[in-house]
Amino acid sequence: MSRPVFAAQGAERSTAEVTLFMGDYGYTPFGIHLDDPFTSVVHCHFGPAVKTMTLFNIEEFHRLNGKSKNCFEPSLLIPFGKTYAIRPGDIFLLPPHYYHVGHTDGFSIGIAVAISKYPEASTTQRLLQHAIADSDLSGGIAQVIERAEKDGLSFASWLRAAHRKHLAQAESRGRLRYSPRLGYRQNAISKDALWLPDPDFPITCSEHAGHLSLFARGHQIRMKKSPVIYKLLEKCRQSPASINDLHRIFEKNVFIRD
Known part of the structure; x- marks a missing residue:
């Protein structure tokens, strides 16, 4: 899936990272956070529960949260962000330069594919x-x-x-x-x-x-x-x-x- 993207933006400067989100974990464990400025993330949501993603522009987030680059009590700031509902089968493109946090009330499974292009x-x-x-x-x-x-x-x-x-x-x-760390049983x-x-x-x-x-x-x-x-x-x-x-x-x- 990522090969055409790498070819377009330059394979030498590109990386991909795949993350599995599974469970009824409430808010994303990272809290409200900002990805590196060279990365865009595609979220593929399989359900069954609906997942929400709340976004904040950088200036608004720091006005609310001060200088800290994370907020581990997201519920305090959620009313001030823009929340999107991601339903089973949806694909959500998370652009760079936005603070964000995911949330699910019930069990859900999703895969996030992060594509980076570094200077x-x-x-x-x-x-x-x-x-x-x-x-x-x-x-x-x-x-x-x-x-x-x-x-x-x-x-x-x-x-x-x-x-x-x-x-x-x-x-x-x-x-x-990252290089995979999975081993195997030699015998x-x-x-x-x-x-x-x-x-x-x-x-x-x-x-x-x-x-x-x-x-x-x-x-x-x-x-x-x-x-x-x-x-x-x-x-x-x-x-x-x-x-x-x-x-x-x-x-x-x-x-x-x-």
């Missing part, structure tokens, strides 16, 4: 934050400078490499804002079970001097460059494969634990 400057700032965890930039300032000069690492070359990793990671998780999966490539979440690769950064659903594995790794990556990307299939690529050099 180029914001994307660059996020890239620069990767320097904090980069092993090439760890240690004292003298060590970092000496290592960079020895390896011929310039700021421009580091930024290009960080940009490649950013693009590979974003593509591998389907441009979702419950047969070594002959086929793993199917998912075109929406491809395994991606970012190449660097001496190593590869592989990404699966946003999670990174760093590996040394090797012909075997390239064969393994090609197999995983192009066709269904079992653990035993992948083991054969390693030519018995890797032991499979029972």
Whole structure:
């Protein structure tokens, strides 16, 4: 659903986030709040109860609530906002730049799809934050400078490499804002079970001097460059494969634990 939107606004600057709302929770737990200014949210409501969404423009909200950016007693301000009823089957587009709070009196289920488009400057700032965890930039300032000069690492070359990793990671998780944290029970999966490539979440690769950064659903594995790794990556990307299939690529050099 989000691919055409990403293509129109620029995939490199875009993310999506999907949130499930389920229960008879009364007001949204976040209280009256404001989303980031680069995000629009589409609410798909399934019912059975009606859900309401109350909006406040920024100036009116702060006139009523002071400087605080949240109000956890929404009932005090609801009469001053504009309330919309979202019935089962409705789709509600929540624009940015409005304080808002949802409410349901009965059990209801809804899905919110948040689409963000960040300015180029914001994307660059996020890239620069990767320097904090980069092993090439760890240690004292003298060590970092000496290592960079020895390896011929310039700021421009580091930024290009960080940009490649950013693009590979974003593509591998389907441009979702966050990487999924769902695990699996290792012993419950047969070594002959086929793993199917998912075109929406491809395994991606970012190449660097001496190593590869592989990404699966946003999670990174760093590996040394090797012909075997390239064969393994090609197999995983192009066709269904079992653990035993992948083991054969390693030519018995890797032991499979029972």
